[in-house]
Amino acid sequence: MKLSDFDFDLPEHLIATRPARPRSSARLLLAEGQGIVDRHVYDLPQILRPGDLLVLNDTKVIPARLTGTRTRQTGQGEAVAKIEVTLLEPAADGWQALAKPLRKLREGEVIRFGEALSAEVAAITDGGLRLRFDAEGDAFDAALAQVGAMPLPPYIASLRAPDEQDRKDYQTVWAARQGAVAAPTASLHFDTPLLEALEARGVEFVHVTLHVGAGTFLPVKVENVATHRMHAEWGEVSEEAATRINAAKEQGRRVIPVGTTALRLIESAATEEARIQPFAGTTEIFIYPGYHFRVSDGLMTNFHLPKSTLLMLVSALMGMDKIQRIYAHAVAEEYRFFSYGDASLLLP
Structure with missing residues (x-):
């Protein structure tokens, strides 16, 4: 697998420099099986099933x-x-x-x-x-x-300076545990009305913590992607969170992380038997095509940079051919990309 396998052309005008308002009005590309459908984040209560368990990262971004x-x-x-x-x-x-x-x-x-x-x-x-x-x-x-000011990603900071509005925009509504220097950006699409609608639908939530580091923006520099060394990030899955995730799996309910950070953490805490153990420490897990997912049944995530480890992660989940079709569709339909951009719900 070569680095060039994960490249694509992205027009600069598709890089979002501000989020959608309200948060849940962002567009949502729903990729389920082989289908691709254009929706909005506020449609999630109609898309998700009662009993689905969303895994949310409760890290809080510091003005770094x-x-x-x-x-x-x-x-x-x-x-x-x-x-x-x-x-x-x-x-x-x-x-x-x-x-x-x-x-x-x-x-x-x-x-x-x-x-x-x-x-x-x-x-x-x-x-x-x-x-x-x-x-x-x-x-x-x-x-x-x-x-301090919010540490906007380089691809936004190169287009405009951070301002006071970013203190609110670049923070999830459930942020609780201070320590991240980058936001878990898929979670930025959720607002209180959406959370209430999901709860009324019977969708459940569980919180874990992964303090996102600046290494999330580091480029992959090796042509053979299997030799890439991932950055380390500190995370925690509490005993309560592990118990709830395991119960969902045992009952045949879907476990869907919101964001690659939540996915990487629960996969780090998972055993070969597809059970979550309480976890507290650093993870350097690198997920690329060929990886066997132990716990995650899907993923809600934004659209990622060319040649990035996160594009490799979603390619592992959906398959390289399908991700190429998804990203070609997103570019053609002018979805907004990266941290303040639109979202996708990937259900293999």
């Missing part, structure tokens, strides 16, 4: 993009330079982060992010750095909320 300044003494006095920082994940002593420009930073320097927050450069790492902030716990969260 920071703009700061560094001050250095020169022969002409103080020199102040602008620094752009994106937080990646907590480390034993601070936060792992990316910075631009990185090459000019030195260990021991202090970066100031306004009056509310500053950080010392504790270490320069391979391609990034570790920052030690001057606040911890609730004080750090409050300062970050004051000075």
